Amino acid sequence: MTAETIDIQYEDLSHLEVVEALLDEAFGPGRFARTAYRLREGTVPVPELSFVAVQGERPIGAVRLSPITIGDADALFLGPLVVHPDCKNRGYGLALMNRALEAARAGGHRLVVLVGDAPYYARAGFKPIPPGQVTLPGPVDPNRLLALELVEGALSGVSGMARPAPGDETGSAAFAVPGKPEGAEQQGKAEQAG
Numbered sequence: 001m002t003a004e005t006i007d008i009q010y011e012d013l014s015h016l017e018v019v020e021a022l023l024d025e026a027f028g029p030g031r032f033a034r035t036a037y038r039l040r041e042g043t044v045p046v047p048e049l050s051f052v053a054v055q056g057e058r059p060i061g062a063v064r065l066s067p068i069t070i071g072d073a074d075a076l077f078l079g080p081l082v083v084h085p086d087c088k089n090r091g092y093g094l095a096l097m098n099r100a101l102e103a104a105r106a107g108g109h110r111l112v113v114l115v116g117d118a119p120y121y122a123r124a125g126f127k128p129i130p131p132g133q134v135t136l137p138g139p140v141d142p143n144r145l146l147a148l149e150l151v152e153g154a155l156s157g158v159s160g161m162a163r164p165a166p167g168d169e170t171g172s173a174a175f176a177v178p179g180k181p182e183g184a185e186q187q188g189k190a191e192q193a194g
């Protein structure tokens, strides 16, 4: 794939097949058993906060933000974030993430959490959540549970179990999830990436 300008657009139904293929390639069929997937499973990504990076007409990366609650506080969960293997290290992942975070900030959201590699997500301002403050519905390496305060102090006083929040079904058709493969219920292995 040659280097080419990318365009960041809202994700819609026309992108779904290619984005799902990117996710399959990056995370494999086991992605349906991951803790992050289980957290997202009961909700739908926010269409205004979910983007694709398009090269020519082909999506080469995507990011989604989904509504969750932590205790009784509203928050967003970032993930998946994916970039095609041939397009890595060109800043597309960070550009996608920053676009989604800017949209979240503009939309009045206060807090974003994710499961991922701290050194990478620190580039967008994410920091580790103090151990024990937030729990997820499955095993997660605490060093990989990260938060970004879109509003200063948004994490303080927020604690408890992160759960999916009912999403706005309007416009959510783009995020219909294909059938889970056999064995998707396996659990127990600490999540390695969001």
Ligand SMILES: CC(C)(COP(=O)(O)OP(=O)(O)OC[C@H]1O[C@@H](n2cnc3c(N)ncnc32)[C@H](O)[C@@H]1OP(=O)(O)O)[C@@H](O)C(=O)NCCC(=O)NCCS
Pocket: 026, 027, 079, 080, 081, 082, 083, 084, 087, 088, 089, 090, 091, 092, 093, 094, 095, 115, 116, 117, 119, 120, 193, 194
């Ligand atoms: C993680 C991912 C989205 C990064 O996308 P990308 O477009 O290559 O990232 P960027 O171009 O914005 O950033 C590249 C930089 O981040 C670094 N980086 C990438 N992944 C990293 C990681 N997991 N940990 C630390 N640094 C990382 C690269 O070494 C590079 O560093 P440099 O700028 O010093 O050369 C992409 O590698 C990917 O899709 N991976 C598979 C799926 C995945 O793991 N997603 C994240 C969990 S949801």
